[in-house]
Amino acid sequence: MEVFDAAELWSRERIAETQLTRLKATLAQSRKCSFYRERLDEAGIGPDSIRSLDDLRRIPFTTKQDLRSQYPTGLLCVPPSEIVRMHCSSGTTGTPVAICHTQNDINAWADLMARCMHMVGVRREDVFQNMSGYGLFTGGLGIHFGAERLGCMTIPAGPGNSRRQIKLAKDFRTTVAHILPSYALILGEHLRNMGEDPRDFPLRIALVGAEPYTEEFRKRIEELFDMKAYNSYGLSEMNGPGVGFECLEQNGLHIWEDAYIPEIVDPDTGEPVPDGEVGELVMTSLCRQGMPILRYRTRDLTRFLPGPCVCGRAHRRMDRILGRADDMFIIKGVNVYPMQIEQVIMTFKEVGQSYLILLENDGIGDVMRVQVEIRDEYFVEDMRALQSLQKVIAQRLRDEILVTPRVELVESNSLPRTEGKAVRVQDLRAKK
Amino acid sequence: MEVFDAAELWSRERIAETQLTRLKATLAQSRKCSFYRERLDEAGIGPDSIRSLDDLRRIPFTTKQDLRSQYPTGLLCVPPSEIVRMHCSSGTTGTPVAICHTQNDINAWADLMARCMHMVGVRREDVFQNMSGYGLFTGGLGIHFGAERLGCMTIPAGPGNSRRQIKLAKDFRTTVAHILPSYALILGEHLRNMGEDPRDFPLRIALVGAEPYTEEFRKRIEELFDMKAYNSYGLSEMNGPGVGFECLEQNGLHIWEDAYIPEIVDPDTGEPVPDGEVGELVMTSLCRQGMPILRYRTRDLTRFLPGPCVCGRAHRRMDRILGRADDMFIIKGVNVYPMQIEQVIMTFKEVGQSYLILLENDGIGDVMRVQVEIRDEYFVEDMRALQSLQKVIAQRLRDEILVTPRVELVESNSLPRTEGKAVRVQDLRAKK
Structure with missing residues (x-):
């Protein structure tokens, strides 16, 4: 198996070992902001309290409300001059959530994103068209940096404007696109209206995320373009895209456990649910210096897929997002x-x-x-x-x-x- | 004088020497595409024809029409797999112009842009808000990469949405913005309508370009925000922003002559005009591997400002753009x-x-x-x-x-x- 970096093939033991080391470092880093220092002190968690990964459960959850309460820079754990990027939610429905990144954070994020793309067969010879919005939304710059890191010819097309998307993809023989599933159908319709068969389109791989869609919907867009569509999972609180990604098996999304600790808990009690049962995804960042986040309640509903993946990667798989606790x-x-x-x-x-x-x-x-x-x-x-x-x-x-x-x-x-x-x-x- | 890199302080002799070396290398590189190879052969210019910078004038001009005729990848001088980014014009008024960059090209561009910002006092401690559109337009990603290279906290705000721009700038204490001059006035009006004095706004430096405006207009926005506004010049054919930039003297834009050879010619005859006289700017890229461009007719009208700059930099200065040959x-x-x-x-x-x-x-x-x-x-x-x-x-x-x-x-x-x-x-x- 050709892999992007060594961590992709780590054994469970190596992953667990690294998680423990990095969790300790992340806890130490998080104490550099008063919010986490006070919260950890209240919970009786000192610098040496974490002895095993099971101790993670002693750490209090972080909620979206917590992140909002610390807007804009309350969670900063490095001097402000170390920050090179800020992403934030639109804040149209209240105080925004802002995440600040150091250069190392940005590089680590690009590496994870490149690893995702490499896993499904994207190579530097590919032409990649990013149909995502840029700016504060992480889907644009996040995947852009990953694609350039991999060395693809990256076309920062941005969203919408089907006529131009089609022209660019034809002229540059775009083989890989980052696209919303619903927009893939719109593009297909557009091509048919032009009297063309979308299967003749050069696209061979679509990276899809950002909106929930079903397995049937995936098959439909795969057939429409004669391509493979791989699900991507990410959230701006954990950088953005690059958190979890399907491998060639298309059977669950590997979460990069060298960079994150995922948990799935009962949304009401906060207690872990057994593997295979649906619950709320909770995420801890392990590599972030600017703004580490501990046990973040994502509100996304999913489940761990039990058992190892046929592909051989030991990073645990989650099911596609089955809904949002808030969309219900x-x-x-x-x-x-x-x-x-x-x-x-x-x-x-x-x-x-x-x-x-x-x-x-x-x-x-x-x-x-x-x-x-x-x-x-x-x-x-x-x-x-x-x-x-x-x-x-x-x-x-x-x-x-x-x-x-x-x-x-x-x-x-x-x-x-x-x-x-x-x-x-x-x-x-x-x-x- | 604190500078971003050594080339910023090179003497005229060192600049000229480097230009000659790089021009020869650029000519050799450009011959890797058939368009330039044939055109240079027709003009009788072989691999060893360039002995001095004066020989530049023997090289035929490249026009926008030439670039269009080679769309999408006719001017590529590296294997396609070496390309990591493509930018192109919208093509709404005809065939677009596409420029493809290698990783080295992107890095060199970011360095030049960082040099521009550093020259006017932007430092890693600054918070930089990029109010430019991202995507295929070079103003967004070009300045973004420069600002991150410099280490500023970069807020990829994108264009428009004055309410959000103001909220972000206040919340993160934005000290530097990339902004259209006309939009600076709109933002100022917006603040006044909110009952606030734009002079209390944290902004201290504005990078302005992309649309022509007068010295009087600059003074007006500088007074409005109690800030300094520095003119930026760039065009996507020469990467984008980062080609020329004002120093603290605000008396003409230094063109980075280690990376470009500028000429000013009579738009009708193509003959050089004396220093100080208005003509069409012609540009040759010196550091670009993916798509070097020789003697590009920019259609922008300006003049060289005679004499050395008080700041001590030897890179020649051009006047602000006095119009476009096409806007007339x-x-x-x-x-x-x-x-x-x-x-x-x-x-x-x-x-x-x-x-x-x-x-x-x-x-x-x-x-x-x-x-x-x-x-x-x-x-x-x-x-x-x-x-x-x-x-x-x-x-x-x-x-x-x-x-x-x-x-x-x-x-x-x-x-x-x-x-x-x-x-x-x-x-x-x-x-x-």
């Missing part, structure tokens, strides 16, 4: 994740490219409507067939989420399209 | 550059922040209207005073451009604002 909506007293609905409807061959969940109140109670685009070739069938399909989808959804939605079949391309993150849920119920 | 418009048979008009009107204390040149045809002939914003405190004066001001401005414009325009005084903030490059000329004449 409650209807008729039941917790529902949009991903559950997508997983059901995308198993139907008649279903097209888009769907929309509408939450309404009809005066008596809450109603969930699910609008589903149907492919042209099926939409022309007789009324009876469509009504029957509608009924079957509603039943299957009921089996999954325990609530019966009103399913509406609509023509393909009739639901609103966005070039950014797809909007899957519209909650039109009056706020109480 | 013809009215009543006279060649006019928008910059000439700005230079006149901005000398009037009554004139506000914006102006607009309208070219129309009234059925008899071409008419030039100049709409000029007047500051609130003067707009309330009596009609006679305003009419008199209008007349004086028209006369002064006539003296400068030899055509009498219709001057219209308008209220402040009444002309359209853009957050990008200011639009100064609207040509409403029917195309023939």
